[in-house]
Amino acid sequence: MTAETMSIFSPKVAARFDALVEKYPVRRSALVPMLLYAQDEIGYLSDAVIAEVAQRIGITELDVRNVATYYSMLRFKPAGKYNVQVCTNISCMLRGAYDVFEKFQEELGIGHKGVTSDGVFSLEEVECIGACCWAPAIQVNYDFHDDLTPESVSGILAQYRQKSEGQNNA
Amino acid sequence: MADVTFTVDGKKLTAPAGTLLIEACRKAGIEIPAFCYYPGLSLQAACRMCVVRQEKVPKLQTACTTTVAEGQVFTTDSPEIAQARKATIELLLGNHPLDCPVCDAGGECELQDMTFKYGAGESLMVDAKRHREEQQWSPAVFYDRPRCILCYRCTRVCGEGMDVWALGVQNRGVTSVISPDGGDQLDCEQCGMCIDICPVGALTSGSYRYKTRPWEMNHVSTVCTHCADGCKVTLGIRQSTNGAEIIRADNRDKSGINGDFLCAKGRFGFDFVENPERLTAPLVRNHEGKLEPTTWEHAFRVAGAKLKEIRDTRGGAAIGVIGSNRTTNEENYLLQKFARTVLRTSNIDHERTTDYVSFARAMAGHPGKSASLRDISAAPAILLIGGDPTAEHPLLAWTIRTNVRLNRARLYVANETQIKLERQAKAALRLPAGGYASLTKFLSRTDSKINDPAFRDALLAEENLVVIFGAEFRGSGVDELVNWGLSRPNVRFAYLGDYSNSRGAADMGLLPDRLPGYVPVSTHDAFADEYPGMPHTIGLNQPQMLSSAAGGSLQALLIIGANPLEIDTFDPASLKGKFVVVTDMFLTQTAAVADVVFPAASLYEKTGTVTNTYGDIQLVRKAADTPGIKPDFEILVKLAASMDTNVKSLVPFGKTGVKVDLGQSRGAQMGEADRHAIWLTAQGLEPRVSPFDPLAILDEIERLVPSYKLDRVNLFGGNDIHTEPGFVPVSALTSSGPDVVRPSHNGLFTSGTLGRYSKGIADLQRHQAEVKQEAVAG
Numbered sequence: 001m002t003a004e005t006m007s008i009f010s011p012k013v014a015a016r017f018d019a020l021v022e023k024y025p026v027r028r029s030a031l032v033p034m035l036l037y038a039q040d041e042i043g044y045l046s047d048a049v050i051a052e053v054a055q056r057i058g059i060t061e062l063d064v065r066n067v068a069t070y071y072s073m074l075r076f077k078p079a080g081k082y083n084v085q086v087c088t089n090i091s092c093m094l095r096g097a098y099d100v101f102e103k104f105q106e107e108l109g110i111g112h113k114g115v116t117s118d119g120v121f122s123l124e125e126v127e128c129i130g131a132c133c134w135a136p137a138i139q140v141n142y143d144f145h146d147d148l149t150p151e152s153v154s155g156i157l158a159q160y161r162q163k164s165e166g167q168n169n170a
Numbered sequence: 171m172a173d174v175t176f177t178v179d180g181k182k183l184t185a186p187a188g189t190l191l192i193e194a195c196r197k198a199g200i201e202i203p204a205f206c207y208y209p210g211l212s213l214q215a216a217c218r219m220c221v222v223r224q225e226k227v228p229k230l231q232t233a234c235t236t237t238v239a240e241g242q243v244f245t246t247d248s249p250e251i252a253q254a255r256k257a258t259i260e261l262l263l264g265n266h267p268l269d270c271p272v273c274d275a276g277g278e279c280e281l282q283d284m285t286f287k288y289g290a291g292e293s294l295m296v297d298a299k300r301h302r303e304e305q306q307w308s309p310a311v312f313y314d315r316p317r318c319i320l321c322y323r324c325t326r327v328c329g330e331g332m333d334v335w336a337l338g339v340q341n342r343g344v345t346s347v348i349s350p351d352g353g354d355q356l357d358c359e360q361c362g363m364c365i366d367i368c369p370v371g372a373l374t375s376g377s378y379r380y381k382t383r384p385w386e387m388n389h390v391s392t393v394c395t396h397c398a399d400g401c402k403v404t405l406g407i408r409q410s411t412n413g414a415e416i417i418r419a420d421n422r423d424k425s426g427i428n429g430d431f432l433c434a435k436g437r438f439g440f441d442f443v444e445n446p447e448r449l450t451a452p453l454v455r456n457h458e459g460k461l462e463p464t465t466w467e468h469a470f471r472v473a474g475a476k477l478k479e480i481r482d483t484r485g486g487a488a489i490g491v492i493g494s495n496r497t498t499n500e501e502n503y504l505l506q507k508f509a510r511t512v513l514r515t516s517n518i519d520h521e522r523t524t525d526y527v528s529f530a531r532a533m534a535g536h537p538g539k540s541a542s543l544r545d546i547s548a549a550p551a552i553l554l555i556g557g558d559p560t561a562e563h564p565l566l567a568w569t570i571r572t573n574v575r576l577n578r579a580r581l582y583v584a585n586e587t588q589i590k591l592e593r594q595a596k597a598a599l600r601l602p603a604g605g606y607a608s609l610t611k612f613l614s615r616t617d618s619k620i621n622d623p624a625f626r627d628a629l630l631a632e633e634n635l636v637v638i639f640g641a642e643f644r645g646s647g648v649d650e651l652v653n654w655g656l657s658r659p660n661v662r663f664a665y666l667g668d669y670s671n672s673r674g675a676a677d678m679g680l681l682p683d684r685l686p687g688y689v690p691v692s693t694h695d696a697f698a699d700e701y702p703g704m705p706h707t708i709g710l711n712q713p714q715m716l717s718s719a720a721g722g723s724l725q726a727l728l729i730i731g732a733n734p735l736e737i738d739t740f741d742p743a744s745l746k747g748k749f750v751v752v753t754d755m756f757l758t759q760t761a762a763v764a765d766v767v768f769p770a771a772s773l774y775e776k777t778g779t780v781t782n783t784y785g786d787i788q789l790v791r792k793a794a795d796t797p798g799i800k801p802d803f804e805i806l807v808k809l810a811a812s813m814d815t816n817v818k819s820l821v822p823f824g825k826t827g828v829k830v831d832l833g834q835s836r837g838a839q840m841g842e843a844d845r846h847a848i849w850l851t852a853q854g855l856e857p858r859v860s861p862f863d864p865l866a867i868l869d870e871i872e873r874l875v876p877s878y879k880l881d882r883v884n885l886f887g888g889n890d891i892h893t894e895p896g897f898v899p900v901s902a903l904t905s906s907g908p909d910v911v912r913p914s915h916n917g918l919f920t921s922g923t924l925g926r927y928s929k930g931i932a933d934l935q936r937h938q939a940e941v942k943q944e945a946v947a948g
């Protein structure tokens with residue numbers, strides 16, 4: 001991609017993409033990592049993201065969508081500022097993950113894949129996040145919270161709400 | 171590869187090593203069911219229907235991905251395998267609706283057949299089926315997700331086969347859907363291949379859906395009337411209140427030169443037959459100057475009397491005849507014979523889209539050098555010069571792509587602009603504007619204007635080459651290129667024209683200077699016995715005829731299935747006072763100025779033969795019928811009769827007709843005519859051939875046109891028969907002049923005047939324009 005081409009990504013991510021597409025024997029191998037980085041920066045895979053990724057790799061937008069829609073971690077609508085991912089796979093389930101998940105739904109007033117009206121939180125039921133030793137566990141963006149009970153839910157949410165307000169006031 | 175021997179169900183089979191087991195079995199008559207496997211497309215192994223037991227292998231194997239090797243032992247039918255297949259079908263039916271009684275595919279559905287065979291009609295599933303609303307992706311393509319069994323045939327034929335890549339698979343597992351490239355719209359070539367290849371009723375055709383059931387139609391295989399590739403097409407016909415109606419066109423009969431292929435025009439462009447603007451009664455201009463419907467008898471009387479009067483008072487040279495690119499060989503032959511022997515004029519021509527005369531001249535005396543479409547499908551190397559086959563010759567493009575994909579053929583493209591087929595090319599040469607003229611010199615190493623020695627070296631290293639070119643080369647340009655090729659071993663040629671029987675029109679002598687078989691009209695003894703009284707002067711070509719009619723000595727024009735006034739920058743008013751007779755399906759610009767208009771049959775409503783641009787002759791069979799029309803053949807015979815001509819001198823028929831061939835020369839049928847004759851005599855009957863049977867004249871064509879040596883058994887069996895462009899070695903030649911040749915450059919959704927009357931094609935054209943516009947607007 002030439003320097004003068006407009007990119008929707010930050011210079012840092014754009015530079016990373018420039019390197020990524022050259023890294024593999026076949027350009028389209030860079031597709032999945034690019035989508036993950038793009039989602040981290042933009043928040044979700046918007047039409048503009050898909051168009052630019054397709055153009056950078058030299059495949060059609062349909063090709064990008066074919067791959068992207070396969071993966072449940074890639075999303076096409078904005079998530080909340082803090083995306084709460086509750087694991088309900090076997091270890092967590094046996095240790096009460098569904099109670100935790102229900103508590104989150106109650107507290108936030110949203111269901112699976114929902115986003116709160118203020119856009120601060122979103123909630124997802126996800127497959128194993130690799131924290132079985134400390135089940136039940138959740139992941140909020142890239143942070144883990146483990147060994148939970150329904151009682152710990154309010155505390156976690158308060159912590160992030162505070163963080164969000166702090167950032168807004170700053 | 172070397173042959174190997176292996177055992178299937180106790181039978182010893184032999185096949186080349188590496189053959190797919192499913193193919194080897196099918197060749198040996200052992201049926202292995204499969205949904206996702208499709209010959210010629212990449213392997214998917216998704217449907218699990220083709221599972222077989224291989225000895226010493228613990229699990230069932232998919233026959234579509236197993237290659238055969240020496241000594242293997244397979245079982246393809248056992249209770250275990252039947253159970254596995256039944257379970258597969260049961261899973262597929264988990265979400266597949268059982269709406270067979272209303273589904274388009276019902277009766278020709280592979281899933282339905284397999285369910286009947288393996289008996290998985292009862293389901294143990296208790297969950298509700300997932301439902302999604304049906305989607306319309308284009309005027310041609312509808313998608314019904316619940317019926318889809320995710321075999322991926324459509325995505326593969328679209329991508330690999332058509333090189334369009336407009337279909338993809340999104341989401342995963344049970345939520346997977348086939349999705350089009352334009353969001354909820356298809357932005358593609360609208361060929362409809364995905365509909366045809368779908369084993370179930372998930373993809374349905376806009377022109378056919380919910381109209382009928384497969385078993386309610388008669389299926390007639392004939393030849394497409396649109397471009398010059400001559401695809402064999404199967405028309406689904408149903409009785410209607412006014413004759414027989416065409417319901418759909420597909421390639422159910424995969425035996426033709428096109429195999430699986432049909433383009434948008436072939437598949438959806440048949441509906442002009444049903445156009446309400448269709449002429450269904452002859453029109454004669456009345457004393458108020460208006461065209462008025464009348465009877466056939468009256469129209470023939472008016473046309474015949476006036477043409478006869480002009481011929482007898484002003485001479486045949488005062489009459490001009492313009493033929494069609496879409497009528498059959500028999501009609502074209504009859505038309506020129508009618509012009510030369512009845513009207514006694516040499517003024518006969520047709521709308522020439524390419525210069526077949528020069529091609530025939532260049533190829534004369536070099537048998538075996540012209541490439542049929544089947545040759546192209548197997549050629550190890552192809553040089554494609556100019557044109558854009560993807561749009562103008564869809565079957566040629568498909569054939570080349572398939573050859574490159576399956577046989578690793580090497581394609582060389584030389585073009586002034588970038589064309590889509592370059593994606594398949596081993597090397598592409600970009601020519602400067604007007605560079606076709608110097609290409610031959612470049613290839614023979616005498617020109618320095620084009621500088622791409624790597625392209626030339628690679629091309630000249632090819633030991634076996636097919637050269638495909640079109641109207642960019644005319645006159646001496648054709649000679650130079652062909653001579654370059656003839657100077658090398660194993661080079662064959664294909665020359666591209668534009669309409670379904672453009673080649674046949676030239677072969678049959680719809681030319682002012684050429685008789686059938688490209689025999690020069692000025693040769694004094696040519697056809698002397700056959701065409702008594704024929705003029706040997708060279709006549710006027712089409713532009714000359716029109717300008718002569720406007721100002722000069724031409725008094726009458728007979729125009730058969732052509733619309734020259736559309737193409738010419740010509741003032742129709744200048745034909746005032748001239749006698750114009752037109753046969754056409756519609757009131758075209760030309761028909762509108764005529765004095766007599768005869769409503770003609772389309773190619774789908776008559777029998778005969780056509781020749782595609784590669785010289786492959788195929789049989790056209792009458793499929794539909796519209797009341798009030800006649801084939802051009804019958805119109806010409808009756809027009810001749812109305813001029814007091816002895817029809818027997820024009821068309822051989824009847825027992826006493828000296829020229830009639832009742833089948834003695836028909837190969838496998840030899841002796842049959844004699845047996846018939848004995849029986850008929852014993853019954854006190856006379857053998858008769860109708861003067862309106864176009865095949866009665868095929869014998870005469872065969873006798874007079876040396877290149878039309880037809881294998882009747884194959885022709886009537888529906889196979890294509892290759893002909894050479896002509897072996898008349900002529901040195902002295904009149905040049906037809908490059909201005910006479912006007913390529914039409916019809917694209918995927920245009921087809922000359924005829925295309926304007928097809929709603930199906932018009933809808934697709936509009937859809938594609940809208941999709942493109944949306945894409946630009948973002």
